[in-house]
């Protein structure tokens with residue numbers, strides 16, 4: 374299927390590893406020029422280098438990296454302005470930067486809740502505000518927010534990410550309605566248990582805190598969905614690439630689950 | 642994007658018109674061998690003639706014996722079934738007072754029991770093959786309640802419960818069940834229905850009420866059968882192997898749920 378992405382410019386936040394980096398790679402494979410960001414400048418540089426010389430590419434790809442903390446509004450402005458100046462347009466934004474903080478109502482501090490909200494709700498919001506004038510002037514734009522099933526399953530030990538992800542779902546629908554008639558499509562993907570450093574850290578945490586071996590800790594994640602396995606960053610990247618493509622031109626305000634069947638909602 | 646669909650066998654019910662026809666053409670273009678089903682043989686023959694390699698099978702999904710025969714015939718013709726797109730059906734407009742109970746029953750027979758019977762007949766084959774995809778086209782009446790579309794609202798909501806429960810059951814056999822949810826797609830069905838009611842007051846802000854924002858879906862335009870076909874092709878593909886029991890709304894933003 375030709376996704377019609379050749380020559381498009383995509384910004385991906387949190388793309389120095391994991392899901393974000395896989396999204397960048399898949400969009401490059403489809404012919405996009407990409408600008409990525411993360412906080413750790415060294416790891417970001419390494420990612421730009423990997424992405425510039427992908428396996429099948431003899432020509433260096435059009436990839437830039439701008440060290441950015443998405444919770445810092447000035448840094449976000451700088452990231453977007455740099456990408457715009459380099460490539461001349463911005464067609465796609467993938468809001469992915471963030472993490473998943475665990476904790477209950479008892480163990481969560483105001484500081485932890487603040488951090489989780491700032492990464493995802495405030496970070497997503499700042500990025501969207503920064504790209505909207507450009508997408509509006511182009512009368513075309515595609516935004517995908519990478520949220521996560523804590524929105525639908527705010528378990529007791531996922532208090533910070535549960536409330537944050539639920540807010541991101543409201544953010545997605547509200548913005549989608551606001552900009553749809555400017556031909557800007559805003560959608561979300563809700564992954565769960567994707568093999569990244571984040572998931573590895575959650576498995577380590579279970580081993581430490583529950584004093585179980587790796588197989589037991591891992592099983593707690595893979596048997597939580599009917600497919601019986603965890604997903605890969607590339608699988609999420611394929612869905613994101615479909616949603617930002619011309620093949621999804623009538624998809625707006627949708628939150629698509631990619632979780633091996635984990636979530637328990639009838640209408641999800 | 643390489644969808645990995647070459648030589649897969651796909652059965653599309655309601656494949657002789659509108660959305661189903663576009664799905665069949667798209668899957669064929671991606672390398673599938675397609676079987677299309679519907680009731681009207683003439684319509685079916687014309688549709689199949691336009692799709693390279695397509696075969697037509699007549700049958701009414703409301704009749705369990707005909708569904709069983711349909712699946713047998715497709716297996717006999719192609720040797721396997723990798724993808725089923727359960728799409729046959731129509732929209733039943735009207736308020737409770739306008740809709741005859743018998744019409745509601747027929748509607749549920751088509752949309753819910755038809756898909757159920759199809760799944761029952763095809764699952765043993767997919768199990769033997771080591772997996773498959775079962776995709777149900779569920780109109781957004783299931784998520785968008787409306788007084789004058791109450792019959793479709795009931796049947797479509799039931800389809801959602803069917804998809805999610807069945808996906809839990811079959812995932813272990815690598816049969817992935819998902820839904821694609823259309824609204825406001827230009828097709829022979831919607832052409833014939835004419836004006837479709839859009840809610841401009843309930844759930845809208847004063848600003849939205851006064852600007853009649855809700856008179857169209859958020860994108861402000863209608864979609865095409867190809868929009869649905871693209872989503873079905875993606876969900877049916879090797880690229881969507883971790884998507885289970887999920888929906889993709891292809892509705893211009895019509896439905897109002899955030900979860």
Ligand SMILES: NC(=O)c1ccc[n+]([C@@H]2O[C@H](COP(=O)([O-])OP(=O)(O)OC[C@H]3O[C@@H](n4cnc5c(N)ncnc54)[C@H](OP(=O)(O)O)[C@@H]3O)[C@@H](O)[C@H]2O)c1
Nearest residue numbers: 387389391392411412413442443470471521566567569571
């Ligand atoms: N993996 C899963 O199963 C899963 C499930 C549900 C949701 N998600 C969501 O998917 C997204 C990606 O997850 P992942 O698993 O790929 O995580 P990951 O491996 O930890 O990668 C996170 C990426 O985001 C960057 N980042 C984090 N905070 C940032 C900030 N404030 N500003 C800029 N960049 C930032 C990180 O780089 P630096 O640390 O250098 O900034 C890194 O590149 C996250 O939003 C996560 O919540 C993941």
Ligand SMILES: NC(=O)c1ccc[n+]([C@@H]2O[C@H](COP(=O)([O-])OP(=O)(O)OC[C@H]3O[C@@H](n4cnc5c(N)ncnc54)[C@H](OP(=O)(O)O)[C@@H]3O)[C@@H](O)[C@H]2O)c1
Nearest residue numbers: 655657659660679680681702729730731780825826828830
């Ligand atoms: N277009 C939209 O905006 C929209 C919105 C929401 C939902 N949908 C749903 O999407 C599906 C396709 O819609 P469409 O717009 O493409 O409609 P369409 O153009 O009327 O096509 C319907 C197809 O289903 C077949 N069919 C109907 N009843 C059948 C039965 N009992 N057994 C076997 N085949 C049957 C029809 O052929 P025969 O009549 O020859 O059998 C035809 O091929 C329908 O289920 C519809 O409710 C469409």
